[in-house]
Amino acid sequence: MAERGSEDETLMEGQGDGITKETARGFSDSIRVNYDKALQYLGGFGPWQKRVYLLACLPAIFNAFQTMGIVFIAAEPDFSCRQPDVNFTGLNATDAEVRNITVPWEKKDDGWKQSQCFRYSYNFTVSDLETSYRDFVDRYPVANRTRIKCDQGYVYDRSQFENTVVTQWDVVCDKKWQVNMIQSLWMAGLMFGSFFGGHAADIWGRKPVLLFLMAVQFLFGMASAFSPNYAVLAAFRFIMASACMIIFEIPFVIGAEMVSPEKRTLVGMIIMIYWAVGYVMLAGVAYLIRSWMWFQIAVTIPYLIGFAYYWLIPESPRWLISRNRQSEAKAIVEEGAKIAKVTLPEEVFHDDTPLTKPDRTCLYNEYYHSFIIPYDYDYKKEEEVGSDRVLYTFVDLFRTPNLRKWTLNLFFNWAVNSMVYYGISLNAAAFHGNLYLNFAISGFVEIPAYLISIYTLDKFGRRWSLSSLMVIGGLACTSAFFVPKHLFWLTTTLAMIGKFCITATFAIVYIFTAELYPTVIRQIGLGMGAMMARVGGIIAPFIDLLGVYWTPMPYVIFGGTSIAAGLLALLLPETKGMDLTATIADGENFGKKDGIVDEERETARL
Numbered sequence: 031m032a033e034r035g036s037e038d039e040t041l042m043e044g045q046g047d048g049i050t051k052e053t054a055r056g057f058s059d060s061i062r063v064n065y066d067k068a069l070q071y072l073g074g075f076g077p078w079q080k081r082v083y084l085l086a087c088l089p090a091i092f093n094a095f096q097t098m099g100i101v102f103i104a105a106e107p108d109f110s111c112r113q114p115d116v117n118f119t120g121l122n123a124t125d126a127e128v129r130n131i132t133v134p135w136e137k138k139d140d141g142w143k144q145s146q147c148f149r150y151s152y153n154f155t156v157s158d159l160e161t162s163y164r165d166f167v168d169r170y171p172v173a174n175r176t177r178i179k180c181d182q183g184y185v186y187d188r189s190q191f192e193n194t195v196v197t198q199w200d201v202v203c204d205k206k207w208q209v210n211m212i213q214s215l216w217m218a219g220l221m222f223g224s225f226f227g228g229h230a231a232d233i234w235g236r237k238p239v240l241l242f243l244m245a246v247q248f249l250f251g252m253a254s255a256f257s258p259n260y261a262v263l264a265a266f267r268f269i270m271a272s273a274c275m276i277i278f279e280i281p282f283v284i285g286a287e288m289v290s291p292e293k294r295t296l297v298g299m300i301i302m303i304y305w306a307v308g309y310v311m312l313a314g315v316a317y318l319i320r321s322w323m324w325f326q327i328a329v330t331i332p333y334l335i336g337f338a339y340y341w342l343i344p345e346s347p348r349w350l351i352s353r354n355r356q357s358e359a360k361a362i363v364e365e366g367a368k369i370a371k372v373t374l375p376e377e378v379f380h381d382d383t384p385l386t387k388p389d390r391t392c393l394y395n396e397y398y399h400s401f402i403i404p405y406d407y408d409y410k411k412e413e414e415v416g417s418d419r420v421l422y423t424f425v426d427l428f429r430t431p432n433l434r435k436w437t438l439n440l441f442f443n444w445a446v447n448s449m450v451y452y453g454i455s456l457n458a459a460a461f462h463g464n465l466y467l468n469f470a471i472s473g474f475v476e477i478p479a480y481l482i483s484i485y486t487l488d489k490f491g492r493r494w495s496l497s498s499l500m501v502i503g504g505l506a507c508t509s510a511f512f513v514p515k516h517l518f519w520l521t522t523t524l525a526m527i528g529k530f531c532i533t534a535t536f537a538i539v540y541i542f543t544a545e546l547y548p549t550v551i552r553q554i555g556l557g558m559g560a561m562m563a564r565v566g567g568i569i570a571p572f573i574d575l576l577g578v579y580w581t582p583m584p585y586v587i588f589g590g591t592s593i594a595a596g597l598l599a600l601l602l603p604e605t606k607g608m609d610l611t612a613t614i615a616d617g618e619n620f621g622k623k624d625g626i627v628d629e630e631r632e633t634a635r636l
Contacts, residue, residue: 061356061379065347068363071372074290075297078366082288083297086281086343087304088335089244093274094308094473095315095329096251097216100267101456101469102316102325104195104209108187109202111149111180116159123163131166134177138580146184147203151176179203190465192320199260210571212264213456217567219271224279224560226272231280235353237345240280243273244336251330255323278305287348302480302537309473317466424558426551430618433547437555439598440543443496444559446595447536448566449573450507450588454529457574457584468522475526479533486534491606492542493599496535500596503531508589512582532592545605548617 072078110133118128133144152170161169186197195201201208231239250266250273257263278301285297312329319325344366350359360379367374427437455472486495510524539559547555576583603620611617 061360063347063351063356063359063363063379064377065351065359065363068347068366068374068378069290071374071378072363072366072370075293076366076370078369079285079288081369082343083281083285083300086284086339087301089240089277089281089333090301090304091308091311092247092329092332093278094305095312095332096247096270096274098309098312098455098469098473099316099325099329100209100213100216102191102194102312103322104201104212105191105465106196106202106206106209107189107191107194108146109184109197110144110146112182112185113149114182118159120159121161121163121166123166127163131163131170131175134175147180148177149180149182151178190320191322194322195260195263198322201260207572207575208260208264210575212260212267213452213571214568215264215268216271217452217564217570219268220275220567221561221564222268223272223275224564231276231283232349235345236280236284236349237339237343240277240343241336241339243277243280244333244339247273247277248330248333248336251333252327255326255330284343284346287346299480299484303477306473306476306480309476310470313466313470313473316469422551422554424554426614427547427555427558430614432618432620433614436546436602437558439602440539440546440555440559441562443500443535443539443595443599444543444562445566446500446591447532447539448563449570450503450528450532450566450592451536452567453570453574453584453588454507454525454532456571457577468525471522471526472529475530476533479530480537483534483537487538487541487606491604492538492545493602493604496538496542496602497596497599499531499535499538500592500599503528503535504589504592504594504596506531506589507585507592510585528589528592542602542605545608546602546617546620548611548613550613551617 075083113132118131121128123131129144132150134148134150135142136145136148152175154170159166180203184197184200184202191197195212196209247270250270254263254266254270257266282298282301285301286294289297315328316325319328344362345358347359347362350356350362363374363378426433428434483495486499490498506524507528510521510528513521513524540556543555543559544552573587574584576587608620611620
């Protein structure tokens with residue numbers, strides 16, 4: 031209170047004897063920043079917004095490190111059972127012959143290979159080891175050997191990795207599911223973070239929540255490098271994933287709230303490219319650091335930039351205005367004007383005209399794979415149609431026949447997109463050829479995929495773009511693992527075609543969903559679609575696990591479900607160039623021919 035009083039007295043002295051304390055307060059409280067009007071001078075995406083946003087997007091690179099780093103942290107090198115300390119030199123056998131009598135052969139994928147999870151156990155005497163190899167085999171034919179699980183531990187190939195989670199805790203064979211569980215818990219953490227993190231940023235502000243979560247990510251990222259066991263690592267990574275989700279979304283929201291509506295698509299594109307750049311850079315980090323503990327430390331240290339964000343990143347002016355913190359908003363906008371080298375008229379700071387509401391549908395961002403929808407979101411219409419019914423729920427997505435069919439179709443597409451994307455991305459080690467090169471290519475193809483999706487949407491529409499790319503990607507995935515091993519370049523090419531297509535369709539299904547649902551349930555539809563995507567991400571690692579029984583099986587599933595989703599997309603109505611519907615009734619009557627649009631109506635609208 032004393033500080034406020036001294037501020038008022040200073041202000042009064044500066045204004046002369048005729049200004050009272052009450053008048054001074056009234057002058058201060060009269061500040062009403064109109065950010066929309068300020069954008070007319072600052073530019074839709076001017077020098078100030080670029081400086082702030084391009085810096086704020088850096089955590090997207092670090093998030094790519096954490097999300098995709100599990101490929102290297104939990105990589106499974108070639109391994110075999112550790113054999114008991116038995117000296118077979120008396121048999122005068124070669125190394126291959128010794129392996130033949132100690133390691134069982136197993137049939138897999140129409141071929142025979144020696145087991146990694148079982149060994150032979152014998153009750154032999156010393157004299158048995160003082161005979162020839164042929165006599166030993168005759169004495170102990172396969173039928174008389176005892177086949178047991180590896181009880182002496184495992185021997186790992188250290189040529190590619192110094193150590194990983196797998197080699198440190200022997201997470202192989204019947205424990206292999208634990209690695210997949212860590213990946214699934216990461217996806218569950220993303221889902222958890224998406225539910226609660228956005229509310230925190232709305233309540234306490236974008237900047238403080240971002241700084242706090244970057245500190246959380248740093249602390250738990252460093253702690254995970256020293257995890258004593260699998261369970262602790264899984265718990266730490268769940269917390270890290272929850273923070274990762276919001277660390278990515280907040281810069282996106284800050285950018286979308288700082289720029290003009292026509293620049294929001296560009297803003298969405300930029301942060302996706304940051305993610306892809308981080309994806310590619312990760313391959314180089316992993317190549318240089320082969321110990322999983324030091325690798326985890328290396329990819330966590332960049333979050334220290336969060337300390338500098340306290341001075342470098344401003345709070346969102348729109349959020350401050352929404353909280354009636356007008357003076358703070360004014361100071362930030364004035365700083366932006368200095369950077370942009372423009373002069374803002376006083377009317378910008380004393381305008382009671384309501385701001386256009388930030389497009390909440392635009393601001394919702396599917397984790398790492400989305401674009402923002404067109405900016406013609408009609409809030410006035412939403413308020414009008416929403417006035418006669420206060421609350422809409424996810425049940426309304428299924429209330430009417432057409433919406434019900436479209437919802438089930440879209441949910442399947444969301445789940446398949448996420449499942450295939452993470453299934454391919456997190457299983458890079460399964461591709462023939464160099465792991466690090468394959469991983470870098472996998473990340474690099476995402477950049478043109480994001481760009482091409484915008485072109486295909488405008489050129490061919492939503493329905494055919496989604497359908498054709500899903501089918502092509504599915505065929506590529508299915509074909510990749512039937513290519514002979516010596517043609518690894520062809521396998522990698524087909525896999526990357528699948529990755530390219532699924533990255534593009536992730537963006538398309540987001541836009542398609544936003545345009546297909548009516549205003550009153552659009553956000554609900556997007557939120558539920560994103561939740562289905564998380565479900566797909568959770569089950570993807572366990573589909574990868576099926577490769578233990580038949581190597582191509584995961585990719586047959588990924589490819590088959592992609593083709594099915596692509597064909598089902600043809601049953602959805604085209605939304606290109608169509609007006610966004612407002613009510614449930616409007617949505618139900620949109621494209622009434624069971625998903626095959628009345629082309630005459632569509633042409634008339636275009």
